[in-house]
Amino acid sequence: MDKKFKVVSTAVTFGRFVSEPVERLKAIGCEVMINPYGRPFTDAEMIEHISDADAMIVGNDKVKGEVIEKLRNLKIIAKHGVGVDGIDIDAAHKNNIIVTNAPGTNKEEVADCAMGFLLLIGRDFCKTVEETKAKKWLKRPGQSMHQKTIGIIGVGNIGLAMAKRATGFDMNILGYDIAEKQEGLDLGINYVGLQELLKKSDYISLHVPLNDGTRKMIGKEQFQLMKKGVILANTARSQIIDTDALYEALTDGTVLGYATDVFDYEPPEWLPLFDLPNVYLTPHEAGTTFDSNKRMGNTAVDNVIAVLQGETPPNLIRENPNKAKGRQED
Structure with missing residues (x-):
């Protein structure tokens, strides 16, 4: 990639236990910011750090529609995990932002x-x-x-x-x-x-x-x-x-x-x-081990890299599962 892309991770555990996913992003020229707070981002912090970002790797944060509206440069919200109920998917799709997840990784x-x-x-x-x-x-x-x-x-x-x-x-x-x-x-x-x-x-x-x-x-x-x-x-x-x-x-x-x-x-x-x-x-750590952290991180990065390179990501969320009446694949 000729342009230097900015990737911000709000996920508390992305890059914290296993460095390989972060290093993969840096190897293709991305500027990477990992969560400095040890907790989910507030709305104001998302807007502050992600307003000029190309990609967001999200954990258990609530990514609201009013926040998404202000992330004008964003191309992808990649879930570092499975459930996407915290993401306003309709607002993301309305703003031409791709949403992905990492099914089966934990x-x-x-x-x-x-x-x-x-x-x-x-x-x-x-x-x-x-x-x-x-x-x-x-x-x-x-x-x-x-x-x-x-x-x-x-x-x-x-x-x-x-x-x-x-x-x-x-x-x-x-x-x-x-x-x-x-x-x-x-x-x-x-x-x-x-x-x-x-x-x-x-x-x-x-x-x-x-x-x-x-x-x-x-x-x-x-x-x-x-x-x-x-x-x-x-x-x-x-x-x-x-x-x-x-x-x-x-x-x-x-x-x-x-x-x-x-x-x-x-x-x-x-x-x-x-x-x-x-x-x-327990503090939402059921799916967190060194092995699963590496799988989740690399899957999120696979999705981010695909989008930044103009390709269809492997784990694209096409429809909003949060409106489903039954269950979705986990």
């Missing part, structure tokens, strides 16, 4: 985290480790996973990876999705309606994107269908669950424990449910 890691959440809650590992280190020798029974029923809501890339892990525990696997994949059937997934899944599952793991069809899909009515003592993990999006209904389910014994890696904003507004002893929080 599916194994997110599934690892989700399964770890279920084990952590079922066996109460946090409490037992803390007590044992405090020289308290207390033994309590936990919940088995072997041959229990797991409900996977959203059977895309991550949901399928979760199902593979569940087969290792010889679990009965129920899946809810708008389409039945042959790969899921081969794994032994029994595709059922949402109500049946909620009624029969001992463990539930959420893997749907946030869109018009999934926002608050788990509310008071859905919690009332669940078994007493169900264990719930959310590595998808926080707004899939009605938090008021969740608080009630956590305090009346419906939900034995809830673990989440996802929040409305980062850092989040602190909710009363976060202080409950049966709630477990």
Whole structure:
């Protein structure tokens, strides 16, 4: 490329753990700015740093339409990850800005985290480790996973990876999705309606994107269908669950424990449910390992380089999935 292009990353983890993606951009003559704040950019910071940029690599920031309108030089918004619900895609397309993502690049890691959440809650590992280190020798029974029923809501890339892990525990696997994949059937997934899944599952793991069809899909009515003592993990999006209904389910014994890696904003507004002893929080790092960080970074860079070179990027978002009524590929 003859012209020196400017690429700004608002993604907190892009270039932080693995330098290869950044070096690839620099090798073709790009000026690269990585996130200096250690948190998502504010609207004002986006406008300040990206108004003259050619490409933006975005993490969990909210890229609003009114901000996009001011990014007149921008050619591409490349998601460093999968979900694009934080990006006003309609505004981007209106301003001839390409939007891409990095599907499947952290599916194994997110599934690892989700399964770890279920084990952590079922066996109460946090409490037992803390007590044992405090020289308290207390033994309590936990919940088995072997041959229990797991409900996977959203059977895309991550949901399928979760199902593979569940087969290792010889679990009965129920899946809810708008389409039945042959790969899921081969794994032994029994595709059922949402109500049946909620009624029969001992463990539930959420893997749907946030869109018009999934926002608050788990509310008071859905919690009332669940078994007493169900264990719930959310590595998808926080707004899939009605938090008021969740608080009630956590305090009346419906939900034995809830673990989440996802929040409305980062850092989040602190909710009363976060202080409950049966709630477990991690800082949206389910998909973050050195390996996945390299895959996500290189995929985002593949998309950026393609656009800057006048080519169609490999992971182009053509239609707005945020308006979908079902689920999208993750």
